[in-house]
Amino acid sequence: MPYLVKQRHRAPAVTAPVVPDSSLPRVCVIGGGSSGLAAAKALYTAGVPFDCFEKGTTVGGNWVLDNPNGQSACYETLEINTSCPRMAFSDFPMPEHYPAYARHDQVADYFNAYVDHFGFRDRITFSTTVTEVTPTADDKWRVRTSDADGDTVIEYDAVLVANGHHWDPRWPEPAYPGTFEGEQIHAHDYRSSSQLAGRDVVVVGSGNSALDISVEAGRIARSAHLSQRRGQWVLRKFLLGRPADQVALPGWLPWWVTAARLRLAAVTSGSVAKLGLPQPDHKPGQSHPVQSEGIRDALRSGRVQPHPGISRLDRQHVEFADGTRVPADLIVWATGYNVTFPFLAPSLVAADDNDLPLWKRTVHPDLPGLYFIGLLQPIGAVMPLAEAQSRWIVEQLIGRYVAPPRDEVRRQMLADHERNRRQFYSSARHTMEVDFDYYLWDLRREQRRGARRATRTSDARGVASAPVAR
Template sequence: MNLLYSVLVSILLVDFNNAVPSKISKKIVPNPRVCVIGAGVAGLTSARYLQEEGISFTVLEATRYVGGTWRYDPRVGTDENGLPLHTSMYKHLRTNLPKPTMELRGFPVPEDMPSFPSWKVYYKYIQDYAKHFDLARHIKFLHNVILVSREDNVWKVKYQNVLSGEEFEEQFDFVIVGTGHYSKPKYPNMPNEEHFTGTVIHSHDYKEPEIYKDRRVLIVGAGPSGMDITIDVANYAKTLVHSHHSKIKFNTVFPKNYIRKPDVKEFNATGVIFQDGSYEDIDDVIYCTGFQYYYPFLDKSCGLDLSPKSVTPLYKYMVNIRQPTMVVMGLTVRACLVVALDAQSRYATALVKGNFTLPSHDEMMEEWNRRADVIRAKGRPLSDIHFLAEKEDEYYASLTEESGIERVPPVMFKIRSVDTQAKLDDLYTYRDYVYTIIDKDTFVRTLEDKDVNRIR
């Protein structure tokens, strides 16, 4: 009952005052051409909806695969063509959200898919999606985008065949950037790390836990990947030392080889001194310290302020306010990312088709500044501008109100809220729950075929 109450309270507290009312009107660009960068989930969903509307588009993908980060690759560093490996997938990864929130609109997940599928199962689903909608014919595989610039009121996109080295340049009316932000590691600056004689990697290059058998491993960071990799490695390590400053209260009972520590003060040759003065001998370090926003192909003429921590200013978390024929997908944090990407793809397609008109530049900046001012008033970093969190369902409602796209059901946000609490309760058991949607507002959560609760 307490869980149900907390979910209902969080929903009631959503502030709808900041939604931007907009009367849907049409503004049509004759025969628009669209460049979609990347063939991950963002690029594939964009391709599907653009194709359905008969819009001319090309998807540029640097690898020979669809699926982006969802494709596991045992290699680290660069691929066979010398390009950086973008996938951050690891061997034992399972989704950290249940399958109803991982489903792409109009393409049901298989009934036998586990509630929290492995990367392998989910990647097969993405491949099936691309095949079902016949998207590969629109994708130029092994073509890497090297420059996007705005000239003479058009987008000029320069890209290179990664096998032959041949370069091309085309002009487009719209650009949809779908390369994500989970591929460029963010490393902390640790004093005296250069003296440490053990191994140091980022979670981006973490592949499997077996190599850490009987080792003394330090994991830095307590985000989703930090907690997941901690549990993965703890099954094999002699000692798992976990350094973080998260204020989130996890109720998980960790194994006896788990040692919680505060932030790192400094390294020496064989271990780490922590801020509380304690010391641990360490063999290996895994930084689970997040990723940078990294779009090296975007020229200054694109009009975005790019930093490792943020991409600004964006209207509706995606539209480039200074050049609103560019959309940057998937920057939302603390949301059902697959659901959000699908909704953003439909919004972007409606924008390209001319189903609605964006507010003026000043109105969009005013909306963005309101959000930024709230973050600054709380003393939070500007990187929080990408957080949806408790405003996730409000966001979906605003996309529908403005563009006329089908509304993301409120039940998605409710499932994420309950799943978040389940993670806090026990990181070892939250994937044991099965979530079944009853209608747009209601779902049932079960455990071992027993009804747990029906939540509206």
């Protein structure tokens, strides 16, 4: 069944308090954003003892405008690019009165309601930063945290990393030649159109944020320019009168069907290359989808001027690869993010140009007990996938799932990584790409296989085949 259908039931009554089972492994969750909340809820309802540490004072992560944790890239016009039913957690639908694509404040309210509905807010420690995570000699993990009262060190059986991957700005490297006397900001620092008002703005990038900021600049800036080195297929959010991601056939579908749907969306949306942006040199489906309802009108009206990549900066001007030159006093670099883990030693885990192969985008085969939640870029929303990852991890923690041998884990990991590399063009943007529906199907299949391995393991030990805690 497609994920959308599973969203149509109403949420159950508020969950009764769950008492942690001290015989189960003790777990640390890093982050109180959407992925950390999915992990915390799965652990809480299963009775697994855990601590969740959030750097800021509220839940919601990237969806909280001016989040006190300083890591949110949220801006005033931000709304989801995945429709509400496809973004919501499976057992907690978004309110029926929400629009097809919710605003950032509605998403933040949804996450707060999710926490309160399942009753685990008191399990989240706010205003606390995880500063160091190190393995111990006895296969545990030592976690150092810092708050207003100082540092604390606690040992855990497992650590679930959910610190997000849209908070460490990625700037052009190497920097463009020349000097610039105006202001330069990364899209991570953009909050509202007031930063653009009355200015000569150049936005650099081809993702969703770049298009959103360009549309706002076209509305309020003195002049607005959009620079792209590489073209993208820009899809509309609605297809055949419905949210585009809800126009799909039921059940699991192979990747070529998903790619065909994206090609249909690209054709019906119309080519932005006809409006002056670069012609994409890849097929629809070979890059992460970009969506915008406003960029075509902004380009067509001339409010936003399209340009190729930058060749150099010249004090109060920007020169482009085609020789054109425009005045500028603000450059907005919408050039993506680095994947970093400031609490993990680079010798332990390092993403080489954002490339960090993981089994099912969750498990590092050489680091048992360390799991990554939401460290993927789906053709769809992260939240349902983070939920599925969290449930899978909980099954392992409580003894209902047994992983295959490490060599098989590594083999599968490399095979999946290579398949994704073939499906998407090579860039730091696509190192974590997955197909939403296939990922959920594949993870459910692995859970069933692991459950059978757990039963065989229990039977071979001469104990009851019922689930056991490790």
